[in-house]
Amino acid sequence: MSLPRQIGSVWFWLTAALVGLLSLFLLYPLVNMLASSFASAGGRGGSGWGIFLSDPRYLTALGNTVLLGLLVTLGAALIGVPLAYFAARYNFPGKTLIAVLPLTTLVVPEVIAAQTWLMMFGNNGLITRSLGDVGIAIPSFYGWFGLTTVMTFIYYTYVYIGTLAAIRGFDVQLEEAAQGLGTSPNTARWKVLVPVVMPAVLASCLLVFTLVVGNFAVATILGGRVALLSVITYQAFVSEMGSDPVMQSTLASVSIGLVAAVLFLQRWIVSRGRYEITMGRGAKPQRLKGLSALLLALAASIVVIISLLPLFTVIAGAFTRARGPVMRWGEWTTLNMERVFLNAPDPIINTLIFAGIATLISVVVSTLASYLIVKKRTVLTPALDYIASLPLALSGTVLGIGLVMSFNTGWLTLTGTAMIIVIAYVIRRLPFGIRNASSTLYNVPNSIEEASISLGVPPVQSFFKVVLPIMVPSIAAAAILVWTTTVSELSASIVVYSGGKETMPIQIFRLIDSNLMAQASAYGLVLVVTILLPIIIATTIFKIDVFASR
Amino acid sequence: MVAVTIDKLAVSYGGARVIDNLSLMIESGSFFTLLGPSGCGKTTLLRTLAGFLDVADGRLLLGERDLTRMPAHQRDIGMVFQDYALFPDKTVFDNVAYGLRARKLSETAIKPRVGEYLERVGLSGFPDRRPAELSGGQRQRVALARALVIQPQLMLMDEPLSNLDAKLRVQVRETIADLQREAGITTVFVTHDQEEALALSDRIGLMKQGKLEQVGTPEDIYRTPVSAYVADFVGAANTVAIRLAGPLAAGDGQAVPFGGALVSARVPKPIGTGNAVLIVRPEDVMLDLPSPTAIAAVVASKQYLGGTTHYAVTLSDGTRLSVALHGPGHSAHAVGATVSLALDAAKVLVVES
Structure with a gap:
C-alpha cells in the first residue's frame, strides 16, 4: 500500500495508537531510567555508573548474578536434557508421571517454591530438624546452596520442554541413514542427533539464564548474604525511594544490558539452527526392561517428586497448626484457612480484581497487536513489533522501578493506584500474548478475510465476523496462560504496589519475611487453586489445549 | 456489450x-x-x-x-x-x-x-x-x-x-x-x-x-500463436530457429528453409530478413507418408502410449523434433530407423523470434 493510502486506513491509526500507548507505559519509563543512571548521584559525586564501577559491592553482585545464572543453567540442563531424551526415546515404568512436569512451573509460583523449600530445608525446616535430631547437619540453605537448588528445580522444565520438542521433531530417518552409511548406532546418534537438537537446547538454556538474572522471589528469600543484582536493585529502590533514583536506575540498566546481550545471543543461535526438520518421522520410543528401566524410573520419579514437593508442602502447611514461626507438623487445623478468608481476604480480592482486569486488557491488546503485526503491515509495524518485544529484556523489578519513577508525579500520577499494578501486569505479559495470538494468525489464510470483504462486508467488520471467531480457542488458551502467570506475579507488583493493594504473592512474600509459614501456606494454597481452577475447567469442560502454543 | x-x-x-x-x-x-x-x-x-x-x-x-x-x-x-x-x-x-x-x-x-x-x-x-x-x-x-x-x-x-x-x-x-x-x-x-x-x-x-x-x-x-512463447505454453510445440534469406509477406503457402529443404508454411504477420521461428505441433508432423517435400530423419527415441506413440526424431542438420502419431501403424517405427518426414503445410507457422 502506498503511504497516503496507509495513512488513510484505520489499521494505520490503530497501530499508531498502540505504539503511542506502549511508548508511554514502556518506552518512556525505560528511557527515563536509562537517562537518570547518567545523572549525578546527589552528594556522592559522579554518575551512577561511576559509583557502580568503583564500589566493589556492586561488581560483586554482578559477578554473583552471572555465576548463579551459569550454575542454575548448567544444573537445569543436566536434569532437563537427559530427562527429555529418555522421555522421547524410551518407555519405562512411571513415564506418564513426567508428562505433568511442564505443569509444575506454571502451577507453583516461584514465591511458593522458595517458601516450601524453606519449610523443608530452612533453619527451622522439617527435614533440617529431623536430620539434626539424628545427628546429621546439612549446610545452611540460605545462600548458594539454596539458590542453586531451588532455581534449578524451578527452571529445568524450560530446558526439558525445549529439548523434548526438538528431539520429537527430529527425523529419525537421518539417524538411520547415518547407520546405513556404516556408523554405529551410538556414533550416529552423537553425530546426527546432537547437532540438530543443540540449538534448541542452547536457546532454552539461555532463556533459563535470563530468568535467573531477573528472578526476584527466590533471590530475595534465599539469597542470604549473597548479593545479587535483582536484590540490591530492589533494596536501592526501597531505601532510596523518592530521594535518589540514580543507583536503582544504574543497577536496573545493568540487568537490562545483561539480559539483552543474552537474548541477542539466543536469537543468533536460533537463527543459525534452522534446519527445517519438522516434517520428519519421530522415533518410536523403545521399551526398557530390567535394571536400566528400574534405574531410569527411579531417577525420573525423584525428579517428579522433588518438582511436586512444593505442592504437597503448601497443602500440608496450610492445614498445620503453628505458633508464631514454629510449625507443629502433624497437628492439623483449619484455623489458617479461616483466618485467610474471614480476617484478611483483601489480598485474594485484590489479586482476582487486578489480574482479572489485566487479563482482559492483555487479551484485547495482544490480539489487536498481533493482528496488526501479522495481517495489516504499515510503516509503523516494525516499531510496534520491536517495542512490544521489549518486556522480554526487562525483569519485573526493573519494569516496576521504571513505572514508579515515571508516574510518581506530574500530569499522569499513577503511583499508589491499582492502575499501576494492572499496567505492570499487562506490559510484562505482552510479548507472550502477542506470540501466542500471532502463531494462530499465521495459520489463518488472508483469503478468508478477502472472501468476506468481496462478499460485501467492510474490512473492520470482516475481522470481527470471520477472523476473530477462528481465534477464539487460542485467545481462550492465551487468557488462561496470562491469568495463571499474572496472579502469581511478584517482582513488578511488589515494586509498584502501595498499602492496601497487596496481592496474594505480595502477602505471601511478606509473611515469609516474617517467618509466618503457616499463614503463607494458606494464602499459597488459595493462590495455587486460583491458578489451577481455570486450567482444569478449560481443559476438561471446554477441551481447550492450554499448552498447545506454549 | x-x-x-x-x-x-x-x-x-x-x-x-x-x-x-x-x-x-x-x-x-x-x-x-x-x-x-x-x-x-x-x-x-x-x-x-x-x-x-x-x-x-x-x-x-x-x-x-x-x-x-x-x-x-x-x-x-x-x-x-x-x-x-x-x-x-x-x-x-x-x-x-x-x-x-x-x-x-x-x-x-x-x-x-x-x-x-x-x-x-x-x-x-x-x-x-x-x-x-x-x-x-x-x-x-x-x-x-x-x-x-x-x-x-x-x-x-x-x-x-x-x-x-x-x-x-x-x-x-x-x-x-x-x-x-x-x-x-x-x-x-x-x-x-x-x-x-x-x-x-x-x-x-x-x-x-x-x-x-x-x-x-x-x-x-x-x-495461431503469435510467438514461440505462446506456442510453447499452450499445448506441446516444436519451435525451431530458422534464418530467412529475405523478408516474408503475410500469407499461406510461403516457402521457408527447414532441415536443409524448403517447406511450405503459414505466415500470419510479415517478417523481415534474418532469424525467425518455425512452429509445428507434434501431431502435425507425419512420418513415411509419400510427400514431395519429405526430409530424411532418424528415430532417436520412442514412447508407446497406447492410442498414440511419441517419437523424437533427429534431422540431418541436428534439429530434434517431437512427433506424435496416431491411427493405424502409429507404433511401427523402430528406434534407429531412418524415416522420411513431412509437415502439414496448413499447420506450420513462422513467426518473428
Whole structure:
C-alpha cells in the first residue's frame, strides 16, 4: 500500500495508537531510567555508573548474578536434557508421571517454591530438624546452596520442554541413514542427533539464564548474604525511594544490558539452527526392561517428586497448626484457612480484581497487536513489533522501578493506584500474548478475510465476523496462560504496589519475611487453586489445549 | 456489450511495477481466462480487479461503474479462491448465506436462495456440515455457491481447481462451466493450466511478464500463436530457429528453409530478413507418408502410449523434433530407423523470434 493510502486506513491509526500507548507505559519509563543512571548521584559525586564501577559491592553482585545464572543453567540442563531424551526415546515404568512436569512451573509460583523449600530445608525446616535430631547437619540453605537448588528445580522444565520438542521433531530417518552409511548406532546418534537438537537446547538454556538474572522471589528469600543484582536493585529502590533514583536506575540498566546481550545471543543461535526438520518421522520410543528401566524410573520419579514437593508442602502447611514461626507438623487445623478468608481476604480480592482486569486488557491488546503485526503491515509495524518485544529484556523489578519513577508525579500520577499494578501486569505479559495470538494468525489464510470483504462486508467488520471467531480457542488458551502467570506475579507488583493493594504473592512474600509459614501456606494454597481452577475447567469442560502454543 | 474495461492499467507491488500499461476489454457474460506461468502477473491483475491491490495508474470499469478507487467490499464481485477460503467455524449454509446477510436480506428470503444455489452445485444434502467435514471438491463447490448466490456482476476465480486431484478437477471444471453458462455471469478465471483454459474459456489472455502476449479464442491461441512463447505454453510445440534469406509477406503457402529443404508454411504477420521461428505441433508432423517435400530423419527415441506413440526424431542438420502419431501403424517405427518426414503445410507457422 502506498503511504497516503496507509495513512488513510484505520489499521494505520490503530497501530499508531498502540505504539503511542506502549511508548508511554514502556518506552518512556525505560528511557527515563536509562537517562537518570547518567545523572549525578546527589552528594556522592559522579554518575551512577561511576559509583557502580568503583564500589566493589556492586561488581560483586554482578559477578554473583552471572555465576548463579551459569550454575542454575548448567544444573537445569543436566536434569532437563537427559530427562527429555529418555522421555522421547524410551518407555519405562512411571513415564506418564513426567508428562505433568511442564505443569509444575506454571502451577507453583516461584514465591511458593522458595517458601516450601524453606519449610523443608530452612533453619527451622522439617527435614533440617529431623536430620539434626539424628545427628546429621546439612549446610545452611540460605545462600548458594539454596539458590542453586531451588532455581534449578524451578527452571529445568524450560530446558526439558525445549529439548523434548526438538528431539520429537527430529527425523529419525537421518539417524538411520547415518547407520546405513556404516556408523554405529551410538556414533550416529552423537553425530546426527546432537547437532540438530543443540540449538534448541542452547536457546532454552539461555532463556533459563535470563530468568535467573531477573528472578526476584527466590533471590530475595534465599539469597542470604549473597548479593545479587535483582536484590540490591530492589533494596536501592526501597531505601532510596523518592530521594535518589540514580543507583536503582544504574543497577536496573545493568540487568537490562545483561539480559539483552543474552537474548541477542539466543536469537543468533536460533537463527543459525534452522534446519527445517519438522516434517520428519519421530522415533518410536523403545521399551526398557530390567535394571536400566528400574534405574531410569527411579531417577525420573525423584525428579517428579522433588518438582511436586512444593505442592504437597503448601497443602500440608496450610492445614498445620503453628505458633508464631514454629510449625507443629502433624497437628492439623483449619484455623489458617479461616483466618485467610474471614480476617484478611483483601489480598485474594485484590489479586482476582487486578489480574482479572489485566487479563482482559492483555487479551484485547495482544490480539489487536498481533493482528496488526501479522495481517495489516504499515510503516509503523516494525516499531510496534520491536517495542512490544521489549518486556522480554526487562525483569519485573526493573519494569516496576521504571513505572514508579515515571508516574510518581506530574500530569499522569499513577503511583499508589491499582492502575499501576494492572499496567505492570499487562506490559510484562505482552510479548507472550502477542506470540501466542500471532502463531494462530499465521495459520489463518488472508483469503478468508478477502472472501468476506468481496462478499460485501467492510474490512473492520470482516475481522470481527470471520477472523476473530477462528481465534477464539487460542485467545481462550492465551487468557488462561496470562491469568495463571499474572496472579502469581511478584517482582513488578511488589515494586509498584502501595498499602492496601497487596496481592496474594505480595502477602505471601511478606509473611515469609516474617517467618509466618503457616499463614503463607494458606494464602499459597488459595493462590495455587486460583491458578489451577481455570486450567482444569478449560481443559476438561471446554477441551481447550492450554499448552498447545506454549 | 462490454462488462469489464481495463484501460492502461499499472499496478505496483512491493515497489516494483508488476503490471504496466495493460488494456483489455471483456465481453459481458463471457468466460475469460488469464493464462500464464507463475509470476506473470495474472493473479495480480485478478486481485486488482477484486480491489485487494491498489491501482497505480489507469482505469478499471465494470459496466459503467468506475472501480479504480472503489473499496473491495463495495464492488459487488464474487470471488473463488485457490484455498477455498471457507469460514471454518461456520456451517455450509452459513457460509453461503454470508454475503446475503451482509446485504441485509431477511432470513425468509435467504433460506430458499441458499438452498437453490446449494442444489445447483450439487450439495443440497449437507447444509449443517462444517468445511472440515467436506472433501476438497465439495469445499470448492460451497465456495462457488457462496460467490454465485450474491448474483455478482463479475466472478473472479483464482486457480480454483489447482488444489484438487486430477479426477475432481475435471468434475468441478464441468460444474464451473455449467454454472457460468446458466447464470451468464461474466467470469475472469486465472490458471496456469492450459488444458483448463482451452476447455473453459470463450477467450484466453496469455500473460508474460505483466503484459498480455496474446488475446484470442482457444482455437486462435492454439492454432495461431503469435510467438514461440505462446506456442510453447499452450499445448506441446516444436519451435525451431530458422534464418530467412529475405523478408516474408503475410500469407499461406510461403516457402521457408527447414532441415536443409524448403517447406511450405503459414505466415500470419510479415517478417523481415534474418532469424525467425518455425512452429509445428507434434501431431502435425507425419512420418513415411509419400510427400514431395519429405526430409530424411532418424528415430532417436520412442514412447508407446497406447492410442498414440511419441517419437523424437533427429534431422540431418541436428534439429530434434517431437512427433506424435496416431491411427493405424502409429507404433511401427523402430528406434534407429531412418524415416522420411513431412509437415502439414496448413499447420506450420513462422513467426518473428
